[in-house]
Amino acid sequence: xxxxxxxxxxxxxxxxxxxxxxxxxxxxxxxxxxxxxxxxxxxxxxxxxxxxxxxxxxxxxxxxxxxxxxxxxxxxxxxxxxxxxxxxxxxxxxxxxxxxxxxxxxxxxxxxxxxxxxxxxxxxxxxxxxxxxxxxxxxxxxxxxxxxxxxxxxxxxxxxxxxxxxxxxxxxxxxxxxxxxxxxxxxxxxxxxxxxxxxxxxxxxxxxxxxxxxxxxxxxxxxxxxxxxxxxxxxxxxxxxxxxxxxxxxxxxxxxxxxxxxxxxxxxxxxxxxxxxxxxxxxxxxxxxxxxxxxxxxxxxxxxxxxxxxxxxxxxxxxxxxxxxxxxxxxxxxxxxxxxxxx
Amino acid sequence: xxxxxxxxxxxxxxxxxxxxxxxxxxxxxxxxxxxxxxxxxxxxxxxxxxxxxxxxxxxxxxxxxxxxxxxxxxxxxxxxxxxxxxxxxxxxxxxxxxxxxxxxxxxxxxxxxxxxxxxxxxxxxxxxxxxxxxxxxxxxxxxxxxxxxxxxxxxxxxxxxxxxxxxxxxxxxxxxxxxxxxxxxxxxxxxxxxxxxxxxxxxxxxxxxxxxxxxxxxxxxxxxxxxxxxxxxxxxxxxxxxxxxxxxxxxxxxxxxxxxxxxxxxxxxxxxxxxxxxxxxxxxxxxxxxxxxxxxxxxxxxxxxxxxxxxxxxxxxxxxxxxxxxxxxxxxxxxxxxxxxxxxxxxxxxxxxxxxxxxxxxxxxxxxxxxxxxxxxxxxxxxxxxxxxxxxxxxxxxxxxxxxxxxxxxxxxxxxxxxxxxxxxxxxxxxxxxxxxxxxxxxxxxxxxxxxxxxxxxxxxxxxxxxxxxxxxxxxxxxxxxxxxxxxxxxxxxxxxxxxxxxxxxxxxxxxxxxxxxxxxxxxxxxxxxxxxxxxxxxxxxxxxxx
Ligand code: SF4
Ligand code: SF4
Numbered sequence: 001x002x003x004x005x006x007x008x009x010x011x012x013x014x015x016x017x018x019x020x021x022x023x024x025x026x027x028x029x030x031x032x033x034x035x036x037x038x039x040x041x042x043x044x045x046x047x048x049x050x051x052x053x054x055x056x057x058x059x060x061x062x063x064x065x066x067x068x069x070x071x072x073x074x075x076x077x078x079x080x081x082x083x084x085x086x087x088x089x090x091x092x093x094x095x096x097x098x099x100x101x102x103x104x105x106x107x108x109x110x111x112x113x114x115x116x117x118x119x120x121x122x123x124x125x126x127x128x129x130x131x132x133x134x135x136x137x138x139x140x141x142x143x144x145x146x147x148x149x150x151x152x153x154x155x156x157x158x159x160x161x162x163x164x165x166x167x168x169x170x171x172x173x174x175x176x177x178x179x180x181x182x183x184x185x186x187x188x189x190x191x192x193x194x195x196x197x198x199x200x201x202x203x204x205x206x207x208x209x210x211x212x213x214x215x216x217x218x219x220x221x222x223x224x225x226x227x228x229x230x231x232x233x234x235x236x237x238x239x240x241x242x243x244x245x246x247x248x249x250x251x252x253x254x255x256x257x258x259x260x261x262x263x264x265x266x267x268x269x270x271x272x273x274x275x276x277x278x279x280x281x282x283x284x285x286x287x288x289x290x291x292x293x294x295x296x297x298x299x300x301x302x303x304x305x306x307x308x309x310x311x312x313x314x315x316x317x318x319x320x321x322x323x324x325x326x327x328x329x330x331x332x333x334x335x336x337x338x339x340x341x342x343x
Numbered sequence: 344x345x346x347x348x349x350x351x352x353x354x355x356x357x358x359x360x361x362x363x364x365x366x367x368x369x370x371x372x373x374x375x376x377x378x379x380x381x382x383x384x385x386x387x388x389x390x391x392x393x394x395x396x397x398x399x400x401x402x403x404x405x406x407x408x409x410x411x412x413x414x415x416x417x418x419x420x421x422x423x424x425x426x427x428x429x430x431x432x433x434x435x436x437x438x439x440x441x442x443x444x445x446x447x448x449x450x451x452x453x454x455x456x457x458x459x460x461x462x463x464x465x466x467x468x469x470x471x472x473x474x475x476x477x478x479x480x481x482x483x484x485x486x487x488x489x490x491x492x493x494x495x496x497x498x499x500x501x502x503x504x505x506x507x508x509x510x511x512x513x514x515x516x517x518x519x520x521x522x523x524x525x526x527x528x529x530x531x532x533x534x535x536x537x538x539x540x541x542x543x544x545x546x547x548x549x550x551x552x553x554x555x556x557x558x559x560x561x562x563x564x565x566x567x568x569x570x571x572x573x574x575x576x577x578x579x580x581x582x583x584x585x586x587x588x589x590x591x592x593x594x595x596x597x598x599x600x601x602x603x604x605x606x607x608x609x610x611x612x613x614x615x616x617x618x619x620x621x622x623x624x625x626x627x628x629x630x631x632x633x634x635x636x637x638x639x640x641x642x643x644x645x646x647x648x649x650x651x652x653x654x655x656x657x658x659x660x661x662x663x664x665x666x667x668x669x670x671x672x673x674x675x676x677x678x679x680x681x682x683x684x685x686x687x688x689x690x691x692x693x694x695x696x697x698x699x700x701x702x703x704x705x706x707x708x709x710x711x712x713x714x715x716x717x718x719x720x721x722x723x724x725x726x727x728x729x730x731x732x733x734x735x736x737x738x739x740x741x742x743x744x745x746x747x748x749x750x751x752x753x754x755x756x757x758x759x760x761x762x763x764x765x766x767x768x769x770x771x772x773x774x775x776x777x778x779x780x781x782x783x784x785x786x787x788x789x790x791x792x793x794x795x796x797x798x799x800x801x802x803x804x805x806x807x808x809x810x811x812x813x814x815x816x817x818x819x820x821x822x823x824x825x826x827x828x829x830x831x832x833x834x835x836x837x838x839x840x841x842x843x844x845x846x847x848x849x850x851x852x853x854x855x856x857x858x859x860x861x862x863x864x865x866x867x868x869x870x871x872x873x874x875x876x877x878x879x880x881x882x883x884x885x886x887x888x889x890x
Contacts, residue, residue: 004766005753006673006694006701007356007511011715011760013708067706113709113761278712283727327728334745335351335584335722336596 013112017072019225023218024079024273030214031083034141034207038087038154042094043079049098050078057107073112077101080120080273084266084313085127086138088173091158093134097123117320118280121313128308136309137173140199141207147171177205178265179309181256191253204264212268219272228276231288236271237262239296247304261300270299270312280320287323287330295319345572348592350585352719353577354754356511356674358550363514363633363641368522370645371632371658377419377445377649378685379405380432384479385486386412393443397424400454402626405443408474414487415477417626418445419647421452433652433670433687437680445649456624461533466494469537469621476620477627477688482516482581482610483671485689488617491607492537500605501591502540504531504614506547506554507574507581510672513692515631516611518643520547520554523615524561530614532567533621538607543569544590545611548576578674579752583608585721597748632686634659636669636694646686652693653682661695669694673701674753708761716755716765722748726755730765733772738779741772749773 031039054074058065078098085097101123109115128135142148149157149172153164163169175183177199184194194200203209222228244258261267266274275281275292282291295315302311332338382388389406393399399418406416418424425446429439461469470489479485482505504527508516520527531543545562547555555573562569574580574589584595587606595601601608612631619625628648632655635641639660646655652668669676670690679693686693716726724745732741749769756765 004764004770005756006669006676006696007757008704008762009354009758009760011758012705012762013711013760016711016713016760064706067708071708073711111709113711278714281712283712283714283717283725331725331744332723334596334724334748335588336594336599336748338594338723 013071013073016227017076019227020076020222020273021072021079023221023227024083024215026217027211027214027269028079028083030211031087034211035087035139036142036149036154037151038139038149038158039082041155041158042082042085042087042089045091045094046078046082046098047075049095050074050102053099053102054107057103057111061107061111063111068112071112074102074106077106077119077123080269081123083269084120084124085135086173088137088139088154088157089134090161093127093131097127100126113279115279116323118274118277118316121274121316121320124313125317128313136175136179137169138176140172140174141205174199176265176309177208178303182304182309185254191256195256203262204260208265209263212263215268215272219268222272222276228272229285229288231285232276232281232292233271235289235292236275236296236299237267239293240267240300241296243297243300247300255304261303265303265310266312267299270295270316274312274316275319280316280323282323282326282330284327284330284332286332287326290326290330291319291323294322345570346592347572347574347589350580350588350721351723352717352721352754353579353585354719354757355576356578356757358576359512359635360514360517360550363512363635363643364517366640366642368518368631368643368645369658371647371650371655373420373447373449373451373647374650374654375446376425376651377422377447377647378430378432378442378651379416379419379445379649380430380440380442380685380687381406381416382432382440383416383485383648383687383689384414384477385484386414388441389413389416391427391441391443393418393424393427395424395426398422399424399445400452402454402456402628404475404626408487412487412490413474414479414489415475415626416443417477417628417648418443419628419649420445420447421450422447431680431684433679433684433690435677442685456626458622458624461621462536466492466537472624473617473620476616476625478613478616478620479627479688480610481612481616481630481688481691482583483675483689483691484583485687488609488613491609492534494537494539495602497600497602498605499538499540499602499607500542501607502531502535502538502543503583503587503590503606503608504543504545504611505581505583505586505608506545506551506558506611507586508551509548509576509578509581510674510676510692511578512635512694513633513672514635515633515643515691517551517554518633519612519615519631520551521557524554524557525564526618527558527611527614528561528565528569529622530616530618531569531609532565533617534607534609534614535567540607541568543567545569545571546574546580546586546590547571548580549573550576578754579721579750582721582750582752584750597745627688630686630688630690632690633692634695635692637662637665637697637700638695646690648686648688650686651682652679652684652686655686656682656693656695659695662697664697664699665695666698667696669696674757675751704762704764707763710759710761710763713760715758715760719754719758721752721754722750724749726765729772730763730768733768736772736775738772738776742776746772746776 051074055065055069058068081097081101082094101119105117105119105122106115147167157163180199181194199206201209219233223230240261241258244261247255248257275295282288298315298318299311302308302314308314381391387409389408392407393405399405401418401421403418404415405418408415423446425444427443430442432440459472470492473489474487478488480488506516506520535543545558547558555571559571562571572590579585580589587601587608588594593604593606595604616627629645631643632646633643634656642659644658668679668682670679671677671692710727710730712727714727720726728744729741729746732744746769751766751769753766759765
């Protein structure tokens with residue numbers, strides 16, 4: 001008889017994943033506000049691809065469809081990947097990335113619960129290595145581009161690859177604030193002048209910094225619902241802040257203030273949604289701190305000294321490799337084998 | 344206010360206790376027959392003293408405690424022993440055990456019995472009296488109480504009385520404390536005296552206000568230093584280690600006796616049993632059992648040991664869709680193999696279950712490493728790791744991750760969003776490890792024998808070779824000195840081999856298992872015994888000469 005306890009909390013994997021999706025909504029809403037509805041198209045595309053790939057892989061692996069298709073985990077992978085790539089990316093980019101994430105990064109490693117790497121970040125890494133040029137055209141935030149595309153134009157570009165006559169891609173897209181910062185610094189432009197460029201807002205990129213606030217809101221909800229703990233966001237953001245702060249203090253002319261790094265790129269998405277993935281992350285509280293601190297440091301290093309526009313994805317994957325080691329060395333003492341100040 | 348301590352984790356399942364506390368404890372009527380197992384306690388089975396056809400009196404000793412950890416078994420009422428044989432008993436294994444079947448004569452005719460003055464008697468005599476009265480822990484562990492009342496080399500500071508009763512549905516201790524607080528306190532005084540403890544701490548969860556009030560009143564009237572301490576309701580606060588931690592802040596690690604830390608813990612019902620055994624000479628013939636769940640009239644009953652479960656639950660009027668009876672609570676309870684089994688000393692609660700009351704869990708999904716289980720584990724384990732190792736049969740790793748520290752409380756199971764039957768995996772891993780260790784010891788012996796034989800063959804060969812060499816030498820050089828002592832070298836060779844084998848045997852033994860308390864070792868031995876019995880029953884002809 002496979003019963004141990006006769007009662008259980010009415011909690012399911014599916015409900016947990018659903019709450020993660022819910023928590024992404026404020027960020028997505030702000031995204032749409034600043035960049036238009038194109039992101040919804042990529043999210044939809046990614047979701048459909050994820051479910052279809054999941055179903056196909058479950059079939060191939062002879063697993064029951066129902067419990068696994070309903071667990072919502074594939075959707076979380078899909079949404080996180082969609083939010084990590086440019087919204088105006090061609091449709092096949094989203095499809096290829098998602099399909100790879102689900103089939104290779106998730107199912108070839110044994111499916112739900114067994115993937116050592118964050119599938120969304122694998123998908124992202126594959127895309128940025130294979131199709132770098134498609135990964136750099138980000139929509140300009142509302143009110144910043146020379147022209148703005150309507151929804152129909154966005155759809156036409158995503159699915160057909162052509163823009164309305166007379167409009168060039170460069171007119172509606174920009175490099176990311178992080179990317180711009182790096183290239184402009186390489187051109188020896190003074191930092192002050194760079195940050196004066198119109199794409200920069202109060203903290204980091206105009207628009208994207210507000211979207212980051214949306215992710216924080218979702219993160220607080222996840223903390224409140226106890227789906228994530230404080231360890232990963234605190235250690236990740238703290239380390240990123242301190243590392244950036246040290247460089248900034250040493251050389252203010254070349255290193256941007258730490259708050260910039262916290263609100264730029266995928267930092268907040270990483271802190272609350274990507275690095276908190278339980279499956280590819282460590283399980284012990286101390287392990288979570290080490291894991292996230294490592295990711296924070298690596299994110300900074302890759303952003304500032306590396307060749308990629310953002311560092312969160314590679315930092316996550318690099319730290320994913322260390323998870324078994326971290327877990328093995330951070331096992332908390334068991335009952336009776338510790339001093340808990342009781343005498 | 345006393346400072347209370349917390350243990351890590353814990354859960355808050357719905358308590359479902361009010362159903363069975365609306366009416367006082369009722370005596371269950373004499374059943375048609377009593378099925379009394381000879382093995383209701385941890386340790387060695389009691390030796391039957393009666394045979395079919397014997398007339399027995401209420402309270403008569405029918406099972407004599409065997410050597411070491413063991414306890415006595417008595418006739419719960421007067422009547423006739425109709426048979427002695429193997430019957431299915433209330434145990435998780437579902438295996439039959441030796442039982443006496445007693446047909447009551449309805450006279451309730453007592454054997455002569457008198458109490459004793461525990462203060463005047465020698466401690467050993469008092470303990471013997473408890474042993475012969477069949478007094479065992481009624482909290483569920485059924486460990487013979489006499490074993491725990493030795494005032495050993497360690498000074499006992501606090502005697503902890505466990506009235507927490509944290510498992511949902513179970514209310515037998517609650518009702519007992521409400522109705523018989525004074526007798527419980529008398530029992531506590533006896534235990535305090537025998538252990539020479541400084542104080543008695545009585546822990547009761549805050550969801551039992553009536554019991555708290557009654558116990559406070561009774562404790563205040565005692566000359567001993569007693570304190571009723573209200574502890575927060577959180578499962579499993581009633582685990583002995585968890586309660587000791589809450590009340591004193593002390594954690595008793597696996598393999599450490601609580602007495603080494605100056606603590607000893609008893610269940611409140613055990614205190615009452617001790618009192619009645621010493622004051623009146625009454626053996627443990629009955630206990631309070633909560634009958635609840637899918638029944639119309641949930642209630643506590645005072646039940647004679649041996650009463651068949653179906654006769655007992657009939658008193659509470661089970662609903663027609665009842666399809667299972669659980670002994671114990673919904674967290675740690677075990678499904679009964681049949682409703683024909685009888686109430687034993689470990690039976691604190693019978694829950695009538697139906698699919699509506701306890702819906703079967705959805706199919707288990709893989710572990711998503713969410714660590715909710717680790718967050719609630721009162722033993723500070725990493726249940727998700729234990730599960731991983733148990734599932735992949737990596738038992739060495741499971742032990743390294745302290746599998747044997749798991750108290751099987753089920754808290755992890757309760758919260759797991761993937762609905763993995765975690766405890767089931769732990770039980771499986773534990774029993775596999777014990778079986779392996781068993782085989783290991785056998786294999787060690789075989790290896791030792793083999794190595795010994797090898798070394799003897801080697802020695803013979805060497806001796807022969809040396810003799811040959813000597814002969815040759817002698818032939819060539821008549822004056823050679825017999826310096827090398829071949830016998831000695833061969834001897835030391837054998838010794839070395841034997842030592843090596845012993846060393847290997849020592850290191851090959853699983854680590855975690857040596858450091859267990861006598862209680863746990865007794866439990867393990869018991870499991871082994873059951874296992875052996877099961878094997879025997881599976882091959883009844885094995886070992887029996889063919890006719
Ligand atoms: S609660 Fe269940 S799913 Fe979560 S880590 Fe523990 S075993 Fe895995
Ligand atoms: S059953 Fe074992 S592993 Fe699970 S919570 Fe209880 S002590 Fe921890």
